[in-house]
Structure formats: C-alpha cells, structure tokens
Amino acid sequence: MGEKLGSLRRTHMCGDLRSSNINDEVVLMGWVQKRRNLGGLIFVDLRDTTGISQIVFDTDISEDAFNKADKIRNEYVIAIKGNVVERHSKNKDLPTGDIEVFVKEVKILDESQTPPIYIKDDDDVSDAMRLKYRYLDLRKPFMQNNLKIRHKTAKLVRDFFDENSFVEVETPILTKPTPEGARDYLVPSRVNPNKFFALPQSPQLMKQMLMVSGMDRYYQIVKCFRDEDLRANRQPEFTQVDVEMSFVDIEDIIRLNEKLIYKIFKELKGIEIDLPIKRMPYREAMDKYGSDKPDLRFGFEISNISEIVKDSQFKVFSDTVDTGGEVRAINVNGYESEFSRKGISKLEKYIKTYGAKGLAWIKINEEGINSPISKFLSEEEINNIIENFNAKLGDIIFIVADKQKVVLDSLGHLRIEVAKQLDLIDDEKFEFVWITEFPLFEYNEEEDRYVAKHHPFTHPVDEDIDILETSPEKVRAKAYDIVINGDEIGGGSIRINNSELQERMFNALGFTKEEAWSKFGFLLEAFKYGVPPHGGIAYGFDRLIMLLTGMKNIRDVIAFPKTQNATSLLTEAPSGVNKDQLEELNISLISKND
Amino acid sequence: MGEKLGSLRRTHMCGDLRSSNINDEVVLMGWVQKRRNLGGLIFVDLRDTTGISQIVFDTDISEDAFNKADKIRNEYVIAIKGNVVERHSKNKDLPTGDIEVFVKEVKILDESQTPPIYIKDDDDVSDAMRLKYRYLDLRKPFMQNNLKIRHKTAKLVRDFFDENSFVEVETPILTKPTPEGARDYLVPSRVNPNKFFALPQSPQLMKQMLMVSGMDRYYQIVKCFRDEDLRANRQPEFTQVDVEMSFVDIEDIIRLNEKLIYKIFKELKGIEIDLPIKRMPYREAMDKYGSDKPDLRFGFEISNISEIVKDSQFKVFSDTVDTGGEVRAINVNGYESEFSRKGISKLEKYIKTYGAKGLAWIKINEEGINSPISKFLSEEEINNIIENFNAKLGDIIFIVADKQKVVLDSLGHLRIEVAKQLDLIDDEKFEFVWITEFPLFEYNEEEDRYVAKHHPFTHPVDEDIDILETSPEKVRAKAYDIVINGDEIGGGSIRINNSELQERMFNALGFTKEEAWSKFGFLLEAFKYGVPPHGGIAYGFDRLIMLLTGMKNIRDVIAFPKTQNATSLLTEAPSGVNKDQLEELNISLISKND
Incomplete structure (x- = not known):
C-alpha cells in the first residue's frame, strides 16, 4: 500500500545537487525516470519538479535498499537517504551531472503501472x-x-x-x-x-x-x-x-x-526593449501591412500603385481603380529565385482564400523583366512600379487588384506567408508596436449599422467628437493595441466619462434611449454622479x-x-x-x- | 460636457499633502466632498482614494476659478492647480489639516446630480x-x-x-x-x-x-x-x-x-502571534466548547458532570445518563448577579433552539446556594458540582441534560451568548487554535450511511487505517482546521495517495467499485501512476x-x-x-x- 514518510524529510531537490554537496547526507524524493542494472549496481534517475539526480544502489551499502530498488519501475514514487559522491562518469548535459547519490535507505511511497505516455519532452503522442x-x-x-x-x-x-x-x-x-x-x-x-x-x-x-x-x-x-x-x-x-x-x-x-x-x-x-515603443496609426498599419497587428520582424511593406496603373491598358488594373478599388503590391526583395511558377501559383491559391481573384508578379532577374503581365503594361508603367519599390536585380514584386479590403487582406497574409516560406521569421526576435487611432466604429453589413470597433464605452479622439453623428466613419477612437510579432497581446482605450457623450455614442450605434437604458441602464445611472476621466x-x-x-x-x-x-x-x-x-x-x- | 484634462497632470494625491509641501505648486484631482462659501472665499473638501485636502478659491487669485467653483456641487469631479499654504485654522483630525491649497486653475471634469446616498462612513442608509x-x-x-x-x-x-x-x-x-x-x-x-x-x-x-x-x-x-x-x-x-x-x-x-x-x-x-499555535484535538474542542471552532477569547469551558449526578434522585439527570445521555455544565464565574430569572429564562429559550429541553442553574451568592433544582439534588451532589468547577461566591453554573449532541450544541452556543451579553468578547484580541484529529466519517441519518466529514480524499491517521472497515466511527482523519476567534478560517488535510487505500475509502462510504469509478474515475485512473504523499x-x-x-x-x-x-x-x-x-x-x- 505504499510506505509512509514517517520521520523522513526531504533535504534537497533533485535538480539542485552540485559538486559542493559532495559528502553531504541528503534525502531526495521524486519519480523514477529510468532504472538500469549495471555491473552489480542499480542506477536510477530520480526526477522532481527541479530536475534529475542519479542515485545508485549498491549491496555493499545496503542490501535492503538494493533489493527494494530491484522492484522499482518507471514512475514509482520513492524517497531515498544517501550520500553525495563525485560521479564516476560525469554527464555534462545534466546540471547535476557531476555527482551521484549512494543510497542507504529507500522508501517506496507509491507504485506505478506502466504509464500510457512517455514522460519526456520529445514524446510525440497525440494531443x-x-x-x-x-x-x-x-x-x-x-x-x-x-x-x-x-x-x-x-x-x-x-x-x-x-x-x-x-x-x-x-x-x-x-x-x-x-x-x-x-x-x-x-x-x-x-x-x-x-x-x-x-x-x-x-x-x-x-x-x-x-x-x-x-x-x-x-x-x-x-x-x-x-x-x-x-x-x-x-x-x-x-x-x-x-x-x-x-x-x-x-x-x-x-x-x-x-x-x-x-x-x-x-x-x-x-x-532590453528600447523605450518608447514605436507607435503606428491604424491607417498606416493597414496600408503598409494589411493588418492592425503587423509583424515587424521582416519587411515587404505594401505599397499602393493605383496611381501608376490607373490609366493602364491592362483593364484588370485600370478597371479596378476606376470602380473604386485599388492596386497594391509588395516587393519580396532579393528572393526572386526562390519563387518558381509552381510556388507562385500556390501563393495565388493561398490569397484566393482571402478573396483575391488573382496574383500578378514581376521578377527582375538576369534575363531582365520577367512577368506574365509585362505584355499588358507599358514600359513606363513597369518602370514606375520598379522605381516605386526601388526594386533591383533579384527582386520579385507581387501585385493584387481588388476592393481595398481584399487587397490589404490578401497582401497582408501574403507577406507573412512568403516570410514563413523564406524562413525569415526569427522566434528569438521581438518587435513591438502600439497601434493607435483605431476607427471608433465599423460598419456591420449584416445589421446595416455602425457598431463599436472596440466597445461602446470607448472615447472618441477629442477633435473628432463634433463629427460623431455626421461622419461616424471618420471618427477615431482613443484606443490602442500593443502588438508583438504580429500578435495583439493587449489593447485598451480611454473611456467615455460623461453621460451626455455616452448617450450620443449609444445614439450613433442606433440604440434608442430606451434600448440604451435597458441594455446599459446601471452604467448610465452611475454616470449621473461624477465620473473621472479613465481608461x-x-x-x-x-x-x-x-x-x-x-x-x-x-x-x-x-x-x-x-x-x-x-x-x-x-x-x-x-x-x-x-x-x-x-x-x-x-x-x-x-x-x-x- | 465636462472639460478635458488636456495637458494637466496630477502631481499629488489629496491625502498626501503635509506642511512640507507648503509653497509647492500642486495639481490635485478628485471628488467634491463639501463646498462652503465663507467670507468671500469658497472652501472645498476635495476627496480622492487617499483622503481629503481643503482647497480654497479666492477672486484675488483667479476670478475665473472662483466663478467656476461657485457652480461646483457635491461629487463633481474636478482638477485643480494651486499653491499649498499653511492653513489658517488647522484641523488636527485630518492628516492634511495643516495645509490648504489656493486654486489658480480649475477644470470641471464631470458634473454630478445629488447622490442618493451620503458619501460618509456613518451613513446609515439601507443595505x-x-x-x-x-x-x-x-x-x-x-x-x-x-x-x-x-x-x-x-x-x-x-x-x-x-x-x-x-x-x-x-x-x-x-x-x-x-x-x-x-x-x-x-x-x-x-x-x-x-x-x-x-x-x-x-x-x-x-x-x-x-x-x-x-x-x-x-x-x-x-x-x-x-x-x-x-x-x-x-x-x-x-x-x-x-x-x-x-x-x-x-x-x-x-x-x-x-x-x-x-x-x-x-x-x-x-x-505578533506566539508560535507554535496551540492545537486541540476535535474531541477535546467538542467536550470543552461544544464546537469544533471554539472561541478561546473567554472561558466558561464545558464540564461533564454525568458521573456526579448519574444516581441522583433528580430523574431529569439520572434518567438522561441512564439512557445514554449526558449532563454537562458551564460555570459563568463571577457573573451570578448579571443573570435575573427573566434573563435566564431568555437563555433557556435560546438554547431550546438547539434542541435542549431546559436549562438548570445554580447560583452561589450572599444567601448561599440559589437554584430551582437544589431541592431535587442532594447536598453532596451540589457540593460535588461546585467543587468540580471550583465555583466560588458570585458564580453561576448552567446545566443541560440531554443526548450528547444536544448538550454540547446548547452549552457551546450558551457560552458564546453569555459572553456576548457580558460584553467579554474583545474584537481587538485574536485567539488561534488548530483543531486536529477530526473524525474521518460522520454518520448521515438521512442516507443511513457514513459520509466523509471533510471529503473522500482525506487520509486516515496511520494507526487507524486497520479499523477503516470495522470501526469507521473511530477512525481519525489527518485533517486540521485553523480557528480564529471562533471562526474556521481555513482547513485541510493530508490526502490519500494510493489507489488501494482510496478504493477502501470509497468502499467504506458505501460506493460500489462501479459507482466509485463513475464518480471519480479520472482520480482513480491517475492514482495508478505514482502519487506522492500530499496534502x-x-x-x-x-x-x-x-x-x-x-x-x-x-x-x-x-x-x-x-x-x-x-x-x-x-x-x-x-x-x-x-x-x-x-x-x-x-x-x-x-x-x-x-
């Protein structure tokens, strides 16, 4: 049924023993990671939350302990008392690799059946x-x-x-x-x-x-x-x-x-991060990275080339601009040779999941300009595009034409996808940015009304309060997100601290006064009695x-x-x-x- | 709509200003606790989370600020900039009572309607x-x-x-x-x-x-x-x-x-508590205080006088002991004169809510023994009771006879009640005790089975494991509660760390193996793979x-x-x-x- 601790008390953790402990009498407790019988001795890797110590059972020291140890299997819980000695064959991969503990006394505190998964970091068992x-x-x-x-x-x-x-x-x-x-x-x-x-x-x-x-x-x-x-x-x-x-x-x-x-x-x-952390208005993040949580560990910023191609003979581009759309592109500079036609066609397929209809591209390689659309564009247009990116030999420019949302979404994901494929994303590098000046509202097509981008308590930028009712789409919020490596890790805002402004906000969201009170009555009631500026x-x-x-x-x-x-x-x-x-x-x- | 903070930033908290701040220019922000116009000046108590500062508006310093201040009402949120000066009439009750702030600039950040409750500690509004x-x-x-x-x-x-x-x-x-x-x-x-x-x-x-x-x-x-x-x-x-x-x-x-x-x-x-904190086995706590969370700030311990009265002519006592009940009592020593017949009859009514059928008592006062039951008890019995408590002139002994549970419950509550009535409970005194050796089981009459007193994972006291099945009522648990002033503030136990013992425990609780697995299957499964002693x-x-x-x-x-x-x-x-x-x-x- 398992032995009892009795008066035995742990003196050290398994991961803590060092050469300085040699000659100490120690009591360790933990799980059996591994047991080997070797040359008449039994070696056990004993594991607790801090690490592993090698413990050794020797009949010359305790026959009783040795015999018990012979019954020990993986994941048994044991307590041992013994002496720390210098290890015969040191293990440099283990912090405790300089020592081992010769056991004088052992208690088997609980047994274990063979566990259904291995207790090791690289076990590849199913989730x-x-x-x-x-x-x-x-x-x-x-x-x-x-x-x-x-x-x-x-x-x-x-x-x-x-x-x-x-x-x-x-x-x-x-x-x-x-x-x-x-x-x-x-x-x-x-x-x-x-x-x-x-x-x-x-x-x-x-x-x-x-x-x-x-x-x-x-x-x-x-x-x-x-x-x-x-x-x-x-x-x-x-x-x-x-x-x-x-x-x-x-x-x-x-x-x-x-x-x-x-x-x-x-x-x-x-x-040590450089402070202050850089800031980027929402609009700039969207324009350059197609995302309000840009990963800044690599470049390939998006650039708007609508002006260059708006009058192009290439109808795919000019018609898009004509009908209110945009043509934007990224320059994956220096990696032209990494993208085969097959690879590009996979990328095209990938961005189609974001609504893009196609992916145009221009390579600048040894043979000059290489592009399936070069025959539709004038030389001036191509040169202007290249100049726009300061593109050089070895670059490849990817172009998408569509509604702004689709273009930004597609290129935003494309720049991350190519960076991944090119193995340019460094897990040990951390790039921080505050995204600011979010729009206060976003239009919800389903409900056919403006909804709060963050929540209805977000304070508008002071200068934009006057246009809350007239141009809601232009109102910026006193909101900010902290983005690290393309992940939004936190976000917040200054809140409205005035009942009149809060009611205007609810009104702009299409709530009647009655609806606002039925939904958020206790907030509106609280706002009658002196609210500090807060966020x-x-x-x-x-x-x-x-x-x-x-x-x-x-x-x-x-x-x-x-x-x-x-x-x-x-x-x-x-x-x-x-x-x-x-x-x-x-x-x-x-x-x-x- | 409320003024904006703009570039104004708080320099101090309202509760922090002292004489050492005199001549400082400070910015405070908070709520208006009180406003008085006096001698051509306006005085405002400004409150934040740290306390209150008195601020003063004077037309000589800023007419604009003064005029705004005149509109200020209780609970308005304001920000002020001003200079700290020595106060004319110091207020010793206020940490900031040595100073006041003369205001140069004020912003009304938000207004307030008259609040429905007063913002003061001694407001006695309804819950x-x-x-x-x-x-x-x-x-x-x-x-x-x-x-x-x-x-x-x-x-x-x-x-x-x-x-x-x-x-x-x-x-x-x-x-x-x-x-x-x-x-x-x-x-x-x-x-x-x-x-x-x-x-x-x-x-x-x-x-x-x-x-x-x-x-x-x-x-x-x-x-x-x-x-x-x-x-x-x-x-x-x-x-x-x-x-x-x-x-x-x-x-x-x-x-x-x-x-x-x-x-x-x-x-x-x-x-500074004296360590170690005293410990008291459950049985002793129940015997002496009728509770497993005894308040040790006062005495009046319960004493068992069954032996003394078991052969008494007074059938209420002797029959109770005969039929397996008990007679116990407390000595409220020194307070005999505080208990009138009416008062005692109220106490009797009180303990009847705990199942007692009556409350007997013996007073020792100037006239000698005064007790409604003295005529039923022999002189020897009365003397033995008095001796049992070392009772002296001025004492009053309260006696209850019933089943043990009722006796302990009644007297346990009675001792607290009389201590309250006598105002002996000191809120500034703290008495600590660990209650230990709880019973592992308690009998549930409704379900006609033993249930776990704490929970089914509590480890029995090692010596009692053998009688788990044969004498469950005698098995003590490795459980402990920390009790402070009669409140159980915390409790815990050593847990079972072995599947076999855990199954025996479930069995003792009347669960079939199937029931145990359907209720606690994942615990029993986990217990197969090496469980450390824990609690x-x-x-x-x-x-x-x-x-x-x-x-x-x-x-x-x-x-x-x-x-x-x-x-x-x-x-x-x-x-x-x-x-x-x-x-x-x-x-x-x-x-x-x-």
Missing part, C-alpha cells in the same frame, strides 16, 4: 492522449517550465501594479448577460426562476464601476469566458490581465504599460505566456485546457446531470434532432 | 440602497480601506507562497459536476448538447491532479461557487486561498502555514478579510456582492434571456407554478 493523461503530460519538464514561467510572469505583473499603487479587486464571475459582443456562457439561477447569470466576457463594466467608485487604479488577473466556436488558439475560458486608471489620458496609460512590458521581457527573456488596458495572458515560452499552442501554457470541442478529456466535462437538478433550475432539455 | 448604488457606497473611506486591506493581504499571501517555491496555477472554472457535496452551479454546453459544466465548489481534485503531475507546491487565490440557500455571511461566489504540497505530512503543512498566519497578523494588524489547506479569504478589517458583514469586504437572494442590485443580474439563446443551448424553461 488527445496528452489531454486525457494530463497529469502525466504535466510531468514533462517543458510543461513544468511553462507553468512556472506563467507563475513568474503573474508574480511580476502583480508586483509591478502593486508598486504603482494599483489595487487588485475581484469582480464577479456571476454577472449579467451582455447584450452586445460575443456569445455568453449562461448559468441558470435556481433562486430566481427563469433568470440567468452570464460568465463575464471581460470585467469591462465592473472596472469602469470601480473608477466611478473612486478606486483610482485597479488591476486583476482574471478568468474571462466566451462561448464561441473555438479556433486554434482559443479556449472557452481564458485569462486576462485587466487594468484601469483614473485621471489619465492615452499617454499616461501607454507610458506606464511600456514599463511593465519592458520589465516582463527583461526579467523573463533577458531582452485602461487588458492583456491576453495566455497569449503573452505563449510568446514568452515560444509555444505555438495555447494548450501548452494552460494546466487543464479544453479541446477544440470545449471538452475536458481528463475529467470528461461537460457531462450529463440528473433530471432533479434540472427541475430545481426550472429548465428542461430540448433533444437535438439533427 | 439595498448601498448595493444598488454600490459605486457611491464604495466611495466611502471605510469601503476603500476594506478593499485595500484585501489587496494587501492577497499580495502578502502571494509573496509568501512565491518565496516558499509554490507555483500559482490556474484551475478551470468550467468543470465537471460533482457527485458529492453542495449544490453546483451548472452551465449548459452549447457545443455538447444536453451536457453541463459545473462551476467549481473548490479546486480540490484539480490541485490533487497537480500533485500527481509533480508540480510539488501549488497555490491559487481562486473563486469558488456554491448554489446553496444563502445564510448571513455566505455568498454564491466566494474566494479561497488554495494550497497543496507534495512529500509532506501534517507537521510540515501546519508549520509552514503558521508562518503565513504570523506574517498576515504581524503586517496587517501589528500583532494542503484552503482558507476562506473573505472571512479572513472580515477578521482583519473587523467587518461583521461579508458584503463589506467584497466589491460587488450579491444579496441574500443571490441577485446583484447594481446590475440586476440574474436576468431573463431570449428564446434563441436558450434554443442554442438546447434548454427550455419550466414555468414555476407554485
């Missing part, structure tokens, strides 16, 4: 197996390390905000369903029949309430929930570093948060940890994640519940017919 | 109003202070565990419904029709999984949920400091946690903060609490949702007929 046996998967050193980096980052974030006079305040998990935004997870209320709580998509309104409460500076590392169909790096519950400050404008929030970002990258990656930011904590650990999969930075199907393979949640429970909640099931 | 206008209620200095102490405590707890090599790991909020324990909050899954997540009642199983994962030391400050009918100091969501360690026994956990408790009380209350503790964080702030109501230490009816008066959650949302979730409402 499903990893999630089902998560407690074994988490024994792998890289997973332990990911969780520790997560812990360290959280600690650093908390220390930072504490030092800067922020107060950690917990906001409710059982909240009010949100009328705007993504789909809520709902929780039926037993005490209040036929009513539901929602799990928060973010504590946005609550943190604003805290500012109205005079809390001045708030932060929280908090779970948020979205019942959306899960894409690759999404989880139904995710973690947010949530921040809000009073009596500030954009500059104050950005400056403070740059200090945090600096500290995180310095302490966790050893990288904040929220970071996607899981994504930040992915960046810091170099993981590509969000599940590798979360202890107990869900599958794409929002289930836990470990616990088998969600599961059926009995009828009585549902009756108590005043709900019944609808059976799924399709 | 309902406080919760509905929570953002105003939180402006009160004592509420700001409570949230700050909560923040400081959380910070201290996090620092402590970080320093002791614990890793903060987030466990899921969307979990599997629990077959044992309190009622779950359920969350219908849209993607998995007719299946439900549950919100965790505690991360118990997940933290054990982390130990099986080799995480070694885990902590988390985490929200937990119970859909129970709410008693006075309960909330549907509450916060727990959750801790688990591997390769430890009771002693290690208690010793480490005493350091934490020491640190909390030292840094937040300035009290932990969980603190009720809200209750801890109540203790540290001296609050009697849990709602005063939570930013946005729910009512007794589990509703938010601020946001009006829970609320109705539309039919489409429910259909997506494959549920429909049952209308409540009663």
Whole structure:
C-alpha cells in the first residue's frame, strides 16, 4: 500500500545537487525516470519538479535498499537517504551531472503501472492522449517550465501594479448577460426562476464601476469566458490581465504599460526593449501591412500603385481603380529565385482564400523583366512600379487588384506567408508596436449599422467628437493595441466619462434611449454622479505566456485546457446531470434532432 | 460636457499633502466632498482614494476659478492647480489639516446630480440602497480601506507562497459536476448538447491532479461557487486561498502555514502571534466548547458532570445518563448577579433552539446556594458540582441534560451568548487554535450511511487505517482546521495517495467499485501512476478579510456582492434571456407554478 514518510524529510531537490554537496547526507524524493542494472549496481534517475539526480544502489551499502530498488519501475514514487559522491562518469548535459547519490535507505511511497505516455519532452503522442493523461503530460519538464514561467510572469505583473499603487479587486464571475459582443456562457439561477447569470466576457463594466467608485487604479488577473466556436488558439475560458486608471489620458496609460512590458521581457527573456515603443496609426498599419497587428520582424511593406496603373491598358488594373478599388503590391526583395511558377501559383491559391481573384508578379532577374503581365503594361508603367519599390536585380514584386479590403487582406497574409516560406521569421526576435487611432466604429453589413470597433464605452479622439453623428466613419477612437510579432497581446482605450457623450455614442450605434437604458441602464445611472476621466488596458495572458515560452499552442501554457470541442478529456466535462437538478433550475432539455 | 484634462497632470494625491509641501505648486484631482462659501472665499473638501485636502478659491487669485467653483456641487469631479499654504485654522483630525491649497486653475471634469446616498462612513442608509448604488457606497473611506486591506493581504499571501517555491496555477472554472457535496452551479454546453459544466465548489481534485503531475507546491487565490440557500455571511461566489504540497505530512503543512498566519497578523494588524499555535484535538474542542471552532477569547469551558449526578434522585439527570445521555455544565464565574430569572429564562429559550429541553442553574451568592433544582439534588451532589468547577461566591453554573449532541450544541452556543451579553468578547484580541484529529466519517441519518466529514480524499491517521472497515466511527482523519476567534478560517488535510487505500475509502462510504469509478474515475485512473504523499489547506479569504478589517458583514469586504437572494442590485443580474439563446443551448424553461 505504499510506505509512509514517517520521520523522513526531504533535504534537497533533485535538480539542485552540485559538486559542493559532495559528502553531504541528503534525502531526495521524486519519480523514477529510468532504472538500469549495471555491473552489480542499480542506477536510477530520480526526477522532481527541479530536475534529475542519479542515485545508485549498491549491496555493499545496503542490501535492503538494493533489493527494494530491484522492484522499482518507471514512475514509482520513492524517497531515498544517501550520500553525495563525485560521479564516476560525469554527464555534462545534466546540471547535476557531476555527482551521484549512494543510497542507504529507500522508501517506496507509491507504485506505478506502466504509464500510457512517455514522460519526456520529445514524446510525440497525440494531443488527445496528452489531454486525457494530463497529469502525466504535466510531468514533462517543458510543461513544468511553462507553468512556472506563467507563475513568474503573474508574480511580476502583480508586483509591478502593486508598486504603482494599483489595487487588485475581484469582480464577479456571476454577472449579467451582455447584450452586445460575443456569445455568453449562461448559468441558470435556481433562486430566481427563469433568470440567468452570464460568465463575464471581460470585467469591462465592473472596472469602469470601480473608477466611478473612486478606486483610482485597479488591476486583476482574471478568468474571462466566451462561448464561441473555438479556433486554434482559443479556449472557452481564458485569462486576462485587466487594468484601469483614473485621471489619465492615452499617454499616461501607454507610458506606464511600456514599463511593465519592458520589465516582463527583461526579467523573463533577458531582452532590453528600447523605450518608447514605436507607435503606428491604424491607417498606416493597414496600408503598409494589411493588418492592425503587423509583424515587424521582416519587411515587404505594401505599397499602393493605383496611381501608376490607373490609366493602364491592362483593364484588370485600370478597371479596378476606376470602380473604386485599388492596386497594391509588395516587393519580396532579393528572393526572386526562390519563387518558381509552381510556388507562385500556390501563393495565388493561398490569397484566393482571402478573396483575391488573382496574383500578378514581376521578377527582375538576369534575363531582365520577367512577368506574365509585362505584355499588358507599358514600359513606363513597369518602370514606375520598379522605381516605386526601388526594386533591383533579384527582386520579385507581387501585385493584387481588388476592393481595398481584399487587397490589404490578401497582401497582408501574403507577406507573412512568403516570410514563413523564406524562413525569415526569427522566434528569438521581438518587435513591438502600439497601434493607435483605431476607427471608433465599423460598419456591420449584416445589421446595416455602425457598431463599436472596440466597445461602446470607448472615447472618441477629442477633435473628432463634433463629427460623431455626421461622419461616424471618420471618427477615431482613443484606443490602442500593443502588438508583438504580429500578435495583439493587449489593447485598451480611454473611456467615455460623461453621460451626455455616452448617450450620443449609444445614439450613433442606433440604440434608442430606451434600448440604451435597458441594455446599459446601471452604467448610465452611475454616470449621473461624477465620473473621472479613465481608461485602461487588458492583456491576453495566455497569449503573452505563449510568446514568452515560444509555444505555438495555447494548450501548452494552460494546466487543464479544453479541446477544440470545449471538452475536458481528463475529467470528461461537460457531462450529463440528473433530471432533479434540472427541475430545481426550472429548465428542461430540448433533444437535438439533427 | 465636462472639460478635458488636456495637458494637466496630477502631481499629488489629496491625502498626501503635509506642511512640507507648503509653497509647492500642486495639481490635485478628485471628488467634491463639501463646498462652503465663507467670507468671500469658497472652501472645498476635495476627496480622492487617499483622503481629503481643503482647497480654497479666492477672486484675488483667479476670478475665473472662483466663478467656476461657485457652480461646483457635491461629487463633481474636478482638477485643480494651486499653491499649498499653511492653513489658517488647522484641523488636527485630518492628516492634511495643516495645509490648504489656493486654486489658480480649475477644470470641471464631470458634473454630478445629488447622490442618493451620503458619501460618509456613518451613513446609515439601507443595505439595498448601498448595493444598488454600490459605486457611491464604495466611495466611502471605510469601503476603500476594506478593499485595500484585501489587496494587501492577497499580495502578502502571494509573496509568501512565491518565496516558499509554490507555483500559482490556474484551475478551470468550467468543470465537471460533482457527485458529492453542495449544490453546483451548472452551465449548459452549447457545443455538447444536453451536457453541463459545473462551476467549481473548490479546486480540490484539480490541485490533487497537480500533485500527481509533480508540480510539488501549488497555490491559487481562486473563486469558488456554491448554489446553496444563502445564510448571513455566505455568498454564491466566494474566494479561497488554495494550497497543496507534495512529500509532506501534517507537521510540515501546519508549520509552514503558521508562518503565513504570523506574517498576515504581524503586517496587517501589528500583532505578533506566539508560535507554535496551540492545537486541540476535535474531541477535546467538542467536550470543552461544544464546537469544533471554539472561541478561546473567554472561558466558561464545558464540564461533564454525568458521573456526579448519574444516581441522583433528580430523574431529569439520572434518567438522561441512564439512557445514554449526558449532563454537562458551564460555570459563568463571577457573573451570578448579571443573570435575573427573566434573563435566564431568555437563555433557556435560546438554547431550546438547539434542541435542549431546559436549562438548570445554580447560583452561589450572599444567601448561599440559589437554584430551582437544589431541592431535587442532594447536598453532596451540589457540593460535588461546585467543587468540580471550583465555583466560588458570585458564580453561576448552567446545566443541560440531554443526548450528547444536544448538550454540547446548547452549552457551546450558551457560552458564546453569555459572553456576548457580558460584553467579554474583545474584537481587538485574536485567539488561534488548530483543531486536529477530526473524525474521518460522520454518520448521515438521512442516507443511513457514513459520509466523509471533510471529503473522500482525506487520509486516515496511520494507526487507524486497520479499523477503516470495522470501526469507521473511530477512525481519525489527518485533517486540521485553523480557528480564529471562533471562526474556521481555513482547513485541510493530508490526502490519500494510493489507489488501494482510496478504493477502501470509497468502499467504506458505501460506493460500489462501479459507482466509485463513475464518480471519480479520472482520480482513480491517475492514482495508478505514482502519487506522492500530499496534502494542503484552503482558507476562506473573505472571512479572513472580515477578521482583519473587523467587518461583521461579508458584503463589506467584497466589491460587488450579491444579496441574500443571490441577485446583484447594481446590475440586476440574474436576468431573463431570449428564446434563441436558450434554443442554442438546447434548454427550455419550466414555468414555476407554485
């Protein structure tokens, strides 16, 4: 049934022993990583959360220990007492490789069956197996390390905000369903029949309430929930570093948060970022990178060549410009020879998924200009395009003509795709940029109305308040995103702090006064009683940890994640519940017919 | 619409100005606590989260500022620039009472209607109003202070565990419904029709999984949920400091946690606790205090006088002992004169709510023995009772005879009640005790079986493992609670770390092997692969903060609490949702007929 610890107490961790410990008597506890019988001795790699020590059983030292060790299998949990000696054959790959421990006493604390997955970083078992046996998967050193980096980052974030006079305040998990935004997870209320709580998509309104409460500076590392169909790096519950400050404008929030970002990258990656972090207005990001989260680790910026080709004989270009579209291009400078016709045709296929109808290109190689469209363009037009990019021998220019949205989307993805193919994306390089001056609204074709690009509490840029009703499409928001290597890691805004402006905002979104009050009544009520200027930011904590650990999969930075199907393979949640429970909640099931 | 901050930036907080700031030019921002026009000047108490500064408007300094100030009302949000001067009439009650600020420039950042509640600590508005206008209620200095102490405590707890090599790991909020324990909050899954997540009642199983994962030391400050009918100091969501360690026994956990408790009380209350904290086995606590969470700030211990009266002529006593009951008593020493017959009859009524049939008493006063039962007891019996308590002139002994449970419950509550009435409970005194050696099981009459007193993963005391099946009622658990001033602030145990023992435990609880696997299959599966000895503790964080702030109501230490009816008066959650949302979730409402 497993031996008991008794009075035995751990003196060292397995990963900590060094030459300086030679001659020490130590007690180690952990899991058996590997056992070998060799030359009359038994060698065991003993593993705990800090690493591995080699322990040796020798009948000359303890026959009893040796005999027990002979029964030990992988993943047995044992405790040993022994003496540290200099290792005969040192292992330079192991921090503890200079020593080994000769065992005087061993206790088998628990046995183990043969585990269904290997406990090693390079085990290539399926994701499903990893999630089902998560407690074994988490024994792998890289997973332990990911969780520790997560812990360290959280600690650093908390220390930072504490030092800067922020107060950690917990906001409710059982909240009010949100009328705007993504789909809520709902929780039926037993005490209040036929009513539901929602799990928060973010504590946005609550943190604003805290500012109205005079809390001045708030932060929280908090779970948020979205019942959306899960894409690759999404989880139904995710973690947010949530921040809000009073009596500030954009500059104050950005400056403070740059200090945090600096500290995180310095302490966790050893990288000293140049401050201030560069800023780029939304419009420029879209124009140059086709994205509001540009990856700046490589070039290939987008350039608008509509002016050059607007009168071209090549109708594909000139007609596009004529009908309000655009012709834009990127120069993949120096890599002309990397793109075969077959390769280009694959790229064309790729950008068609973003709506492009085709991909034109111009190569400048030893033979001169090489392009399937060269026969349709005048020499002047081709020269102007080349000149526009300062293109040289060895360059290749990719051109897309379409509606602006399609052109930017296609070229934005194309520049990333070619950089990937050319292996130009350096995982150890970090490029930071604040994207600013987002549009306040975006037009929703489905609903045929303007909707808030961020949320309806975002403050317009002061100079644009006057055109809120007349030219909503031109109104810029006091909003900002921090983008690292093409990932939006955080974003925020200055909020509206005045009931009159808030009502104008709701009005611009097409809500009647009654609708606005029924949706956001408590906010509008609160706004009657003196609201300080305030704003904040929220970071996607899981994504930040992915960046810091170099993981590509969000599940590798979360202890107990869900599958794409929002289930836990470990616990088998969600599961059926009995009828009585549902009756108590005043709900019944609808059976799924399709 | 409210003036904009522009380039104006806060230089100081309102509560921070002192004589040393005299002649400084400062910018303050905050809410108008009070405005008075006096002798041609306007005086404003300006409040932010740190306190209040008096600011003065004088037409000689700025006519523009003065005119704006004349429009200012309570709770307006303003920013001022001005010079600190020595105050004419100093206010010793205010930390900033030595200075005032003469204003050169003022901006009205937002106006306010007359707030429906006063922003002052001693406002005695109803709880309902406080919760509905929570953002105003939180402006009160004592509420700001409570949230700050909560923040400081959380910070201290996090620092402590970080320093002791614990890793903060987030466990899921969307979990599997629990077959044992309190009622779950359920969350219908849209993607998995007719299946439900549950919100965790505690991360118990997940933290054990982390130990099986080799995480070694885990902590988390985490929200937990119970859909129970709410008693006075309960909330549907509450916060727990959750801790688990591997390769430890009771002693290690208690010793480490005493350091934490020491640190909390030292840094937040300035009290240095004597370590080690005293320990009391469950049986002793029940015998002496009628409770497993005894308040040790006062005496009046319970004593068993069954032996003395078992052969008494007084049948109420002797029959009780004959039929397996007990006669116990407390001596409220020195307070005989405080209890009139009317007072005693009220106490009797009070203990009847705990099942007692009556309350006997013996006074020792100037006239000698005064007791309604003296005529039924022999002189020897009375003398023996008096001797048992070393009772003296001025004492009063209260006696209850009944089944043990009723006797202990009644006298346990009686001793607290009389201490309250006698005003012997000192809010500034803190008495700590570990209650240990809890019974592993308790008999559930309703279900006619033994159930786990804590939970089914609690490790029995090693010596008692052999009698698990034969004498379950005698098996003690490796469990411990930390009790402060009669409140259980935390509790935990060593867990079973062996599948065989875990199965024996489930068996003792009356589960078939199939039931055990269907309820806790993933734990039993995990237990096949090497489980370290482990154990932990969980603190009720809200209750801890109540203790540290001296609050009697849990709602005063939570930013946005729910009512007794589990509703938010601020946001009006829970609320109705539309039919489409429910259909997506494959549920429909049952209308409540009663």
